[in-house]
Amino acid sequence: MKLLHAADFHLDSPLSGLPQSKSAQRRRELREIPARLARLAQDEGVDLVLLPGDLFDGERVYPETIRALARALEEMAVPVLIAPGNHDYYHGKSPYAAVSWPDNVHIFTQPELQAFELPRLNCVVHGCAFTAPHREDDPLAGFAAPADGKRHLLCVHGEVGPAGSYAPIASKSLENSGAAYAALGHVHAAGSGKAGKTLWAYPGCPEGRGFDELGPKGALIVSLDEPVQLTIASPDGPPMAPIGLGAQPVAAQFVPVCRRQYRVEAVNVNEFSAALPQEESPDLVRLLLSGESLCTPELSALTAQAARRFFHVELRDHTTLPSSLWARADEDSLTGLFLQELRARLDSAGAAERDRLLLAARFGLAALEGGEDVRP
Numbered sequence: 001m002k003l004l005h006a007a008d009f010h011l012d013s014p015l016s017g018l019p020q021s022k023s024a025q026r027r028r029e030l031r032e033i034p035a036r037l038a039r040l041a042q043d044e045g046v047d048l049v050l051l052p053g054d055l056f057d058g059e060r061v062y063p064e065t066i067r068a069l070a071r072a073l074e075e076m077a078v079p080v081l082i083a084p085g086n087h088d089y090y091h092g093k094s095p096y097a098a099v100s101w102p103d104n105v106h107i108f109t110q111p112e113l114q115a116f117e118l119p120r121l122n123c124v125v126h127g128c129a130f131t132a133p134h135r136e137d138d139p140l141a142g143f144a145a146p147a148d149g150k151r152h153l154l155c156v157h158g159e160v161g162p163a164g165s166y167a168p169i170a171s172k173s174l175e176n177s178g179a180a181y182a183a184l185g186h187v188h189a190a191g192s193g194k195a196g197k198t199l200w201a202y203p204g205c206p207e208g209r210g211f212d213e214l215g216p217k218g219a220l221i222v223s224l225d226e227p228v229q230l231t232i233a234s235p236d237g238p239p240m241a242p243i244g245l246g247a248q249p250v251a252a253q254f255v256p257v258c259r260r261q262y263r264v265e266a267v268n269v270n271e272f273s274a275a276l277p278q279e280e281s282p283d284l285v286r287l288l289l290s291g292e293s294l295c296t297p298e299l300s301a302l303t304a305q306a307a308r309r310f311f312h313v314e315l316r317d318h319t320t321l322p323s324s325l326w327a328r329a330d331e332d333s334l335t336g337l338f339l340q341e342l343r344a345r346l347d348s349a350g351a352a353e354r355d356r357l358l359l360a361a362r363f364g365l366a367a368l369e370g371g372e373d374v375r376p
């Protein structure tokens with residue numbers, strides 16, 4: 001059995017960190033995520049799709065977004081289970097309640113775990129919903145899947161940890177659940193862990209939305225072997241009932257589906273032009289200017305130079321003053337006195353003060369170097 005696990009689409013995010021035309025384009029691209037996932041589901045031949053929450057970013061959802069999602073979920077052509085999260089929590093007026101969804105879609109609507117049976121797959125998915133933007137209780141507390149020879153899976157939005165405002169899930173609860181796989185949503189970076197025999201995983205968001213969501217983004221394709229029933233052979237009497245499940249080997253594979261990536265890279269300011277890509281990159285990139293520079297780099301000019309090579313680019317100045325600079329602190333000149341004073345202050349400065357002093361050094365030197373004769 002194979003399933004597709006994706007979460008945290010955050011459709012219709014405002015993407016306010018981008019210029020308006022680009023944020024509109026990125027919202028359109030976000031809206032294509034469900035269709036891309038439908039293609040992945042078909043290509044992989046999955047039997048089931050689990051979507052544990054935050055499919056919408058907030059209350060305000062465009063009708064075209066809902067139409068695109070509903071169409072894609074129908075195209076998946078296998079059972080699709082949704083467990084609403086803190087951003088798209090279930091309530092009477094949420095799109096989950098207000099829209100009629102395709103027949104293959106099941107939406108969990110209760111904060112308590114509910115069992116959804118998939119007899120054809122010999123599988124039961126236990127899921128629940130956020131019904132408010134926060135919940136402090138562990139949705140898995142006290143839950144244990146029955147040893148009935150079926151595959152038991154979880155589909156829940158929450159954070160693995162001892163406490164918090166977003167359905168904290170204790171590691172012990174995952175372990176006690178006895179589920180073969182826990183499809184989780186909430187954390188935007190892909191990650192997984194094991195609690196007892198339960199493999200739990202976050203697929204992360206399928207498309208980055210800022211420089212806090214870096215690198216390739218995607219979904220998980222999860223393979224589950226047949227559950228193995230352990231029985232004790234009884235040579236004389238009638239066959240005994242199954243006493244529990246044996247090993248349920250599970251493997252989750254990350255598949256990138258993102259259209260673009262957010263990346264942060266260091267570029268030496270002295271090799272800036274050569275470091276730019278020849279072909280236009282589809283990515284959104286923050287370049288950290290590194291290296292030594294006596295003058296403050298002209299960020300707007302360099303940004304304009306790089307703009308044509310990326311979908312979006314922004315620069316941060318992380319350059320330092322040349323290390324040779326301090327050699328001149330011993331000069332018997334105004335520059336020497338200025339540098340001595342700065343060096344003394346830098347030695348006892350904190351990080352924020354240090355940045356200000358380095359800026360002062362640049363401005364001061366630029367002013368001093370203008371006319372002063374620094375020969376000894």
Ligand SMILES: [Mn+2]
Pocket residue numbers: 008010054087186187
């Ligand atoms: Mn989220």
